[in-house]
Amino acid sequence: MQTEIIIAGFGGQGVLFAGQLLAYAAMDEGREVTWIPSYGPEMRGGTANCTVIIADEEIGSPLVRHPAAVIAMNLPSLDKYEALIQPGGVLVVNASMVNRKPARGDLRAVMVPGNEIAEAMGDRRMTNMVLLGALLVNLPVLPVEAVERALEAHLPARHHRLLPLNFQCLRKGAEFVAETVR
Amino acid sequence: MVVEQIVPEEIVYQRPRSLVECATHYCPGCTHGVAHRIIAEVIDEMGLREHTIGVASVGCSVFAYNYFDFDWVQAPHGRAPAMATGVKRVLPDRMVITYQGDGDMASIGMTEVVHAAARGENITVFFINNANYGMTGGQMAPTTLPGQKTTSSPHGRDVELAGYPIRASELLATLEGAAYVVRRSLHDPKNIRLAKKAVRTALEVQRQGLGFSMVEMLSICPTNWGMSPNQALQWLAEKMIPYYPVGDYRVSPSVAQLKV
Amino acid sequence: MARELLKGNEAIAEAAIRAGLQAYFGYPITPQTELLEWMAHRMPELGRAFVQAESELGAINMVYGAACTGARVMTSSSSPGISLMMEGLSYIAATEVPAVLVDVMRGGPGLGNIAPAQSDYNQMVHGGGHGDYHTIVLAPATIQEAIDLTVLAFDLAEKYRSIAVVLLDGSLGQMMEPAELPPMRPVRQTFPAWAATGAAGRERNVLTSIYLDPPKEEEANLRLLRRWQEIQANEVRFREYFMEDARFVVVGFGSAGRVALSAVRQARAEGIPVGLLRPISLSPFPTRQIAALCERAEAFLVVEMNAGQMLEDVRLAVNGKRPVEFYGRMGGVMPFPDEILGEIRRLAAGEASFEGHPRDRWLQRLTGSN
Ligand SMILES: Cc1ncc(C[n+]2csc(CCOP(=O)(O)OP(=O)(O)O)c2C)c(N)n1
Ligand code: SF4
Numbered sequence: 001m002q003t004e005i006i007i008a009g010f011g012g013q014g015v016l017f018a019g020q021l022l023a024y025a026a027m028d029e030g031r032e033v034t035w036i037p038s039y040g041p042e043m044r045g046g047t048a049n050c051t052v053i054i055a056d057e058e059i060g061s062p063l064v065r066h067p068a069a070v071i072a073m074n075l076p077s078l079d080k081y082e083a084l085i086q087p088g089g090v091l092v093v094n095a096s097m098v099n100r101k102p103a104r105g106d107l108r109a110v111m112v113p114g115n116e117i118a119e120a121m122g123d124r125r126m127t128n129m130v131l132l133g134a135l136l137v138n139l140p141v142l143p144v145e146a147v148e149r150a151l152e153a154h155l156p157a158r159h160h161r162l163l164p165l166n167f168q169c170l171r172k173g174a175e176f177v178a179e180t181v182r
Numbered sequence: 183m184v185v186e187q188i189v190p191e192e193i194v195y196q197r198p199r200s201l202v203e204c205a206t207h208y209c210p211g212c213t214h215g216v217a218h219r220i221i222a223e224v225i226d227e228m229g230l231r232e233h234t235i236g237v238a239s240v241g242c243s244v245f246a247y248n249y250f251d252f253d254w255v256q257a258p259h260g261r262a263p264a265m266a267t268g269v270k271r272v273l274p275d276r277m278v279i280t281y282q283g284d285g286d287m288a289s290i291g292m293t294e295v296v297h298a299a300a301r302g303e304n305i306t307v308f309f310i311n312n313a314n315y316g317m318t319g320g321q322m323a324p325t326t327l328p329g330q331k332t333t334s335s336p337h338g339r340d341v342e343l344a345g346y347p348i349r350a351s352e353l354l355a356t357l358e359g360a361a362y363v364v365r366r367s368l369h370d371p372k373n374i375r376l377a378k379k380a381v382r383t384a385l386e387v388q389r390q391g392l393g394f395s396m397v398e399m400l401s402i403c404p405t406n407w408g409m410s411p412n413q414a415l416q417w418l419a420e421k422m423i424p425y426y427p428v429g430d431y432r433v434s435p436s437v438a439q440l441k442v
Numbered sequence: 443m444a445r446e447l448l449k450g451n452e453a454i455a456e457a458a459i460r461a462g463l464q465a466y467f468g469y470p471i472t473p474q475t476e477l478l479e480w481m482a483h484r485m486p487e488l489g490r491a492f493v494q495a496e497s498e499l500g501a502i503n504m505v506y507g508a509a510c511t512g513a514r515v516m517t518s519s520s521s522p523g524i525s526l527m528m529e530g531l532s533y534i535a536a537t538e539v540p541a542v543l544v545d546v547m548r549g550g551p552g553l554g555n556i557a558p559a560q561s562d563y564n565q566m567v568h569g570g571g572h573g574d575y576h577t578i579v580l581a582p583a584t585i586q587e588a589i590d591l592t593v594l595a596f597d598l599a600e601k602y603r604s605i606a607v608v609l610l611d612g613s614l615g616q617m618m619e620p621a622e623l624p625p626m627r628p629v630r631q632t633f634p635a636w637a638a639t640g641a642a643g644r645e646r647n648v649l650t651s652i653y654l655d656p657p658k659e660e661e662a663n664l665r666l667l668r669r670w671q672e673i674q675a676n677e678v679r680f681r682e683y684f685m686e687d688a689r690f691v692v693v694g695f696g697s698a699g700r701v702a703l704s705a706v707r708q709a710r711a712e713g714i715p716v717g718l719l720r721p722i723s724l725s726p727f728p729t730r731q732i733a734a735l736c737e738r739a740e741a742f743l744v745v746e747m748n749a750g751q752m753l754e755d756v757r758l759a760v761n762g763k764r765p766v767e768f769y770g771r772m773g774g775v776m777p778f779p780d781e782i783l784g785e786i787r788r789l790a791a792g793e794a795s796f797e798g799h800p801r802d803r804w805l806q807r808l809t810g811s812n
Contacts, residue, residue, distance in 0.1 A: 020447070020618065027447050027620040035447070035618040039473060039556070058584075060704030062617055062697075065778040154447075240553060256553065259522065260497065290469070290497035321470040321479070322494055334470065334482040334494050343486065344494065 002055035003141045004064045006081055007128075009073025009094070011048045014128035018071070019050035021132065025142050025150035026054040034062040047076060054141050069139045071131050073097060073114070082107075090139045090178065092131050108138050108178035117172055123162075126169040133173025144174050198222035200231045202251045211411025213368040213401040214242060217310055218249055220378040221279075224385060225252070234277040235269050237262040239291070241283035242316040260291025263298035266305045277388055278305045284325040285315040288350045292324075295354065299394040302359030306384045307396040309350060312403040313422060320406030324348040327425055332406075347425065351398045355431035361393030363432040367400040369418045373428065379442070386442050393434065400426055445620040453585050453621060454518070454544055454608065455480035457592040462627045464513040465491035467504035472556040473612035474520045474546035490629070498523040502530030509539040510649045512637030514596055514630065518544035520612070521562050522553060525570075531605060532571030536651035536662070540599035543577075544592070544608045546615040549774025557774025558613035560696060563751035566607050567725045574663055576670045577605040578677065579725040581695040585619040587722070593624055602673055603636075609724065611697050611747060613776060670726075679722040680731060684710055688717030690789045691735055693756050694745035695721045697776065702745045705782035714790045724752065732759035741794035742766045743785050747776060750801045757800070765794035768804045 005022065009015045019035050026033035037050045051067070053059050069090035072078040074097040085091055087106045096115035112134045118126040136144045148167055155163065197203060200222035208214045225231055231252050238246045240259035247254035257265040262280035270278040287295050287309050295307060314332050315321040321334040325347050329338040339347075351365045362384055366377035377399055384395035400422050402414035409417060448456075455477045458466075466485055468478040478494065485492035491508070495501035501517045508515040519527065524545045534541050547562045549555040564570075566579050578598050582588035588610060595606035633639045638647050653659035683703055685691070694702040699720035706718045719735070721728050732742075741764055744753045750768045760766050769785045771777045788794070795803060 023618060024447055027445060033447075033620060036613060037616060039612070039616045058703070059619075059700075060707065061701040061776075061779045062613065063701075063776055063778065065780060244553070258553070285470075290499075292496065315470055318470040318472055318475050321475065324496070333475075333479045336479075336483050337486075340486075343492075 002053055002059065003069070003139065004067040005052045005054075005069045005071070005135070005139070005141070006049060006067045007052070007071045007073070008047070008049035008077035008081060009097075013048070013073045014125060015048045015073060016050050018128040018132050019052045021147060021150055021154075022052045022054070022142070024154045025146040026052075028150055028153060029142060029146050031056060032059050034059050036062040049077065069135060071135055073127070073131065075099065078102070090135065092134045092138070092176075094127065094131055096127075108180070110134055110138065110176045110178045112173060112176050114173075118169060121165060121169055121172065123165060126165060129166050129169035130173035133170035134176040135173075136170070137174040137176065138178045144170055198226045200225045200251050202249055204248065206249055207245060208242065209405040211402070211404050211414065212242070213312075213399075214310060216368045216374060217281075217308065217377075217399050217401065218246070220374065220381055221281075221308060222250060224378060224381045228382070228385060228389070230277050230385065230389075233275075234279060235273070237266045237269065237278065237280040239280060239282040239286040240317070241286050243281050243283060243310065244317065246281050260286050260289070261294055262286070262291065263294040263303070263305065263307060267298055267301070267303050270303065270305050274304070277385065279308060279385075280305065281308045282310065283316065284309070284311045284313070284323045284350075285321075288324040288348050295350075296357070299354045299357045299360045299363075299396070302361070302393040304388055304391055304393060305395075306388045307394075308381070309396055309398040310401045311350070311398055311422075311426065312401040314403055314406050316403045316406055320403070325350075325426075327421060349426060351396070351431045354396060357394075359394050360396070360432050361434040362387045362395040362437045363398075364396075364430045365398040365400070365426060365428050367418065367423060367428050369400065369402070369415045376428075383437070383440065383442050386440055387437055390440070392436050392440075398426075400428070445622050447618050448585050448589075448621050448623070449476060449618050450585050450588055450610065450615040451476035451546065452480045453589050453623070454592050455484070456623055457589040458516055458542070458596070459484055459488065459490075460624050460626045461593040461596045462514050462629050463490065463516060463596070464629055465508045465515045466517065467493050467495050467501040467508070467515070468517050469495050469498050469501050469519065469523060471498075471520045471523045473548055473558075473615050474518050474523075474544070476615070477518045477544065477546070498526040499530070502527035502534075505541050506530050506534050506537070506539070509534060509541040510537065510638050512539075512634040512639070514542075514600075516542035516544065516596075518546065520546045520548045520556075521550050521559070524562060524565065528565075528571040531577070532573050532575060533651050535571070535575035535577065535605055535666070536573060537649050538603045538666070539649065540603050540606075542592070542595045542599050542606050542608070545610070547609065547611045549772075555774045556612060558611035558697060558747065558776055559772070559774050560611055560698060560747040561749070561751070561772065562609065563724065563746070563748060566609050567727070567752075567755075575666060576673070576725060577607050578602070578673060579607045579609050579723065580679070581609045581722060581724050582614065583696050583700045583720060584621070585614070585617065586621040588614060589621055589623060591722070598673075598677060602669055604669070604673070609696070613697050674726040677723055678726050678728050678731070680728045681720045681722060683718040683720070685717035685719065687715055689738070689740050690714065690716040690743070690786065691739045691741075692716060692718045692743045692745060692782070692786065693721065693732065693752070694718070695724060695752060698745045698747050701777050701779055702782050704779035705786060708779060708783050709786040709790070712787075714786060716786050716790070721752070727755050727759070729755070729759040732756060733761065736760055736763040739764055741789045743782075743789055744768045744800070745777065745782055745785075746770045748772060750804070753800060762796075765796050766800050767794050768800040770804065
C-alpha cells in the first residue's frame with residue numbers, strides 16, 4: 001500500500017518545503033518515502049510542485065499519474081491536478097488563490113483560505129502549513145503530531161522560535177474537515 | 183471614451199524591428215534585455231536584419247533566438263566563435279554575431295574565442311559579463327570577483343584556490359587579429375548609450391571586413407546575486423567597474439579612422 | 443548510523459567524501475550541479491582538493507593527472523559534459539589508472555533538456571572514447587544504492603585500475619529518500635607502487651598511453667582485456683523481484699527499473715506471474731543470468747528511458763530463444779507505471795513476438811507506422 005501526494009503552486013509558496021516536511025515525518029515514523037520536485041528553470045519564480053510517496057515497502061516509481069491527494073496552492077495547480085486525483089481522493093485548495101470550486105463530486109475536497117488564515121496568524125509564509133494541516137486531517141497517512149515532531153527535529157535551531165506558530169497554523173488547517181464523498 | 187491618436191513623429195520609443203514581440207524569460211531587471219535591445223536597435227539602424235546570422239551560446243541567453251527576429255544557430259557550450267567561423271567562412275558577406283555569457287566565453291569557450299580573435303576572424307562577439315553562471319543557478323565564473331560568494335565559492339572566491347578573475351577584453355586585446363575590443367557597462371543610461379555606440383562600431387568593423395570585434399558588457403544578475411535590480415546596478419558600478427574598467431582595449435589603426 | 447533524508451546528488455558527494463575522496467574536479471551542469479556545490483563546500487573544509495575546472499575537458503584531465511598519483515579522485519557531470527570527457531576517459535583507461543565518474547543523465551541528444559533520461563547507456567557501457575577499453579558501470583535505482591555504489595566504485599576502480607562510472611538519471615539526482623551514509627574512512631596516507639609521486643629511492647614510474655610499437659600496444663590491449671574478463675567473472679550485480687515463479691520477465695535499470703517495479707506489483711495483483719530483473723552493474727552486464735532465465739521465462743520486456751540501448755544487450759543474452767519486447771520513453775520523459783503495466787498485460791496475453799526487431803514493433807505500436 002502506498003499513498004501519493006502532490007503539492008503544487010508558485011515558486012516561493014513553500015511547496016517544496018511542505019513536501020519535505022511530510023517526507024521527514026514519514027521517515028521518522030519508520031515509513032518508506034520518496035520526495036521528488038519538478039526541477040529546472042521553474043526555480044526562477046514559475047510554478048513548482050513535488051510528489052511525495054509514503055509506503056510500507058520499497059517504493060517503485062517516484063512519480064504517479066493519479067495521486068491519492070493534492071494540495072493546490074493556486075489556480076493553475078487546481079486546473080492541472082483536479083482531474084488526475086484518484087476517485088475518492090483528497091483535494092485541498094488554497095481558496096485565497098483560486099476563483100472557482102472543484103468541479104468533481106467524487107473527491108474529498110476542502111476550500112481553505114490559506115493566505116488569509118496565515119496572515120491572521122501573523123505570517124503569510126505559513127500558508128503552506130495551514131494547507132498541510134488540512135491535508136493531514138483528511139488523509140489518513142500521518143497524524144498531525146508526526147509532522148509537528150518532524151518540524152521540531154529537522155527545522156534548524158535558529159528557526160525554532162517559529163515552531164509554535166507553525167503548530168498553530170497546522171492545527172488551524174486541520175479544522176477543515178471535508179464532507180464525505182457525495 | 184476619447185482615443186488619442188499618436189502621430190508617427192511623436193513616437194519616441196518603440197520595439198526594434200529586429201526584436202520579436204513577446205515577453206522574455208529573463209528575470210525582472212536583468213540587463214540581458216538591455217543588451218538585446220541595443221543590439222537590435224543597431225541592427226535595425228544599419229539595415230542588417232536580413233543579412234545577419236546570430237550564434238546563440240549556452241547560458242541564460244540560450245533562447246536569444248526567440249527574441250531576435252533574424253536567423254540564428256545554437257552552439258554547444260563555449261563553441262560559438264568556432265561555429266561563427268564556420269558560418270562566416272561560407273557566407274563571408276553576411277554579418278555573423280555571437281552572444282555569449284562569461285562562463286560560456288571566458289571559461290569553457292576560452293580556446294575558441296582566443297583563436298577566433300587570433301585568426302582575425304571577421305565576426306562580432308557580444309560578451310555579457312555578469313560575474314557568475316546565471317543559468318545553472320549562480321556558480322563561480324572566471325569573472326567572479328575576489329571574495330564574491332557564489333554557490334560554488336560558498337565562502338567567497340578564494341584567490342589562493344580559485345585564482346583571480348579574468349579580464350577578457352584586456353587579454354584578447356593582446357592579439358594581432360583583434361581589430362576592436364572594448365568594455366562597456368549597462369548600469370545606467372549614459373553607459374548604455376556608450377555601449378550602443380560600441381555595438382555600432384563593432385558591427386561596422388565587421389561590415390568593412392577589418393577583423394575580429396568584441397564588445398564586453400558588464401551586466402547584472404539580480405536573481406543569483408540575491409539583490410534587487412537597483413541594488414545590483416549599484417553593486418556593478420561600485421564593485422565590478424573598479425576591477426573591470428570601462429574602456430577601449432584595442433582599436434586597430436584602420437578602425438580608428440572609421441566614421442560611425 | 444541513522445537514516446537521513448538525502449538528495450541524490452548530495453548523498454553521492456558525501457558518500458565519495460566518506461570513501462576517502464582526495465580530489466574532486468568538476469564543472470557546473472544541471473541536473474548534477476548540487477554534487478559540485480556540495481564538494482565546493484565540503485572538500486576545502488576537510489583540507490582536500492576541489493577545483494571548479496574551466497570545462498569538462500579540463501576537469502577530466504585534472505582527474506587524469508590526479509589519478510596518476512594514485513589518489514582517490516572523481517568528477518561528475520551530465521550528458522553533454524560527459525561527451526566532452528570522452529578523450530580523457532580513453533586516455534585514463536589506456537594508462538590503467540583508477541578514477542570514478544558520476545553521470546547524472548539528462549534528455550538529449552545535443553543540448554536537449556535537463557529532465558531525466560537514460561540515453562548515455564551506450565556512451566558509457568560500450569565506450570564512447572576511441573580504442574578498445576571497458577569501464578565498470580554501476581546503475582543505482584535508490585538513494586541508498588547510489589551511496590553504496592559510489593563507495594564500491596572507488597574500491598573497484600582501485601582494485602582493477604579501471605574507470606568506474608556511477609550512472610543515474612536526473613530524477614534520482616534531484617530526489618530525496620531516507621538513506622544511511624557510511625562512516626568516514628580515513629584518507630589513505632600511502633600511494634600505490636605504480637604511481638608517479640617522485641622517484642625517491644626507487645626506479646622511476648612512467649605513466650603513459652602511447653605504445654608506438656604495435657605489438658607492444660597489442661600486449662597492452664590484451665592486458666586490458668584479461669583484466670576485463672576478471673571483472674566480468676567477479677563483478678556482475680543485479681537485483682531480482684518476484685522472480686521465484688515468474689513466467690514473464692521485465693528488465694530495466696535505474697529509475698526505469700523502479701518504475702517497472704510498480705508496474706510488476708500491479709500486474710502481480712492481477713495474477714500475472716511476472717518478475718523484474720534490475721541490472722545494477724550495466725558493465726559487466728548480467729548476460730549469463732539473463733540467458734539462464736530463458737529456461738523458464740516465456741517472454742522478456744525491456745524498459746528504458748531511451749530508444750532501446752540496453753535492449754541490444756538483453757537480446758544478445760536471450761539470443762533468440764525467447765521473444766523480447768521493448769518499451770521506452772525518450773527526451774527526458776519518465777514512463778508512468780501504467781504504461782509498463784499495459785506492456786506486461788500484452789506479454790501475458792501472448793502477444794510477444796519474434797517478428798522483426800523489438801524496437802520496430804514498439805515504434806509501430808507507438809505511432810502506427812515505422
Ligand atoms: C558541456 C556543457 N557543460 C555545462 C553545461 C551547463 N551550463 C549551461 S549554462 C552554463 C553557464 C552559463 O553561464 P554564463 O555563460 O555566465 O551565462 P549566463 O547564464 O550568466 O548568462 C552551464 C555551465 C552545458 N550546457 N554544456
Ligand atoms: S539568472 Fe541572472 S543572468 Fe539569468 S536571466 Fe536571471 S538575472 Fe539574468
